[in-house]
């Protein structure tokens with residue numbers, strides 16, 4: 354049976370750090386509140402003049418370098434992002450051109466924080482079907498470009514970063530085994546960006562009224578995130594007769610340490626089996642999952658079962674069973 358397997362992971366994080374102490378100078382908050390309510394201590398900030406493509410290129414180049422694969426071998430590039438380089442063309446096209454993936458087609462995929470997991474699923478299916486040989490799936494978000502640094506309820510949560518995975522075909526019993534995804538558009542009310550799209554294009558008024566930033570009703574999102582991320586992971590595991598003992602690592606979207614802990618508890622995963630790096634990067638939206646794989650890469654062995662899970666704007670959520678391939 355042909356499947357897609359991850360054969361390399363790359364990452365890019367901007368050097369500039371925005372600590373909780375820095376945020377204390379911008380808004381009415383405290384290091385204590387942020388750590389207790391979110392688990393975040395610092396995040397990275399890309400700064401002006403560079404966008405999501407810059408970080409995606411760096412992450413993709415590292416993945417290719419680690420595998421020793423020339424970019425011409427890539428057939429498909431998917432960039433998962435809510436902060437594309439431009440409204441169009443796709444960031445994926447800019448990235449493919451910059452890295453020299455001249456044979457590749459590609460597109461951006463936007464499903465808020467679930468973008469990367471959805472992109473990984475689509476790319477894996479394309480490879481499993483034999484239509485594509487090698488694909489890059491990159492999660493890259495410059496969240497600082499859509500965050501209101503006067504809104505203490507959102508500005509403490511997000512950071513910038515990118516992670517990339519290289520997918521190749523395999524006939525071994527490893528790779529992307531299965532996934533379950535769901536969406537509920539009624540969640541739009543609780544997590545969205547009000548202006549900048551076709552219904553409310555940018556204008557002096559939208560800028561003046563600060564409508565180009567993430568709007569979030571945190572408590573509502575929190576509740577749904579815990580319940581749905583755990584439920585979809587459990588459904589996927591049950592479908593395949595998997596228990597917590599069979600799983601080497603639970604890899605949850607990094608939105609809030611409390612969401613991660615609550616979901617892990619529902620699934621009966623001990624915390625040593627849960628990938629967490631939110632304290633250093635915050636919520637990097639599309640980049641959280643590949644950044645987790647990158648940070649824990651040295652602890653993974655061939656054949657390890659991983660459950661990746663996500664929840665984000667839309668609402669969108671899902672879980673993917675991955676068997677590590679190297």
Ligand code: ACO
Pocket residue numbers: 381382383386387390391465466467505506507509544570571572574575578608609612636638664665666
């Ligand atoms: N510092 C100090 N106080 C704060 C801060 C802050 N940075 N932010 C909010 N508060 C205050 C609020 O004003 C409120 O005060 P009040 O009680 O006087 O009204 C109090 O703290 C509690 O506010 P809550 O919103 O109830 O706090 P909560 O414990 O829910 O934490 C948070 C807020 C961190 C946003 C949490 O709800 C959360 O993580 N939500 C989910 C985020 C998420 O998963 N997003 C999805 C992915 S994002 C995407 O898809 C793009």
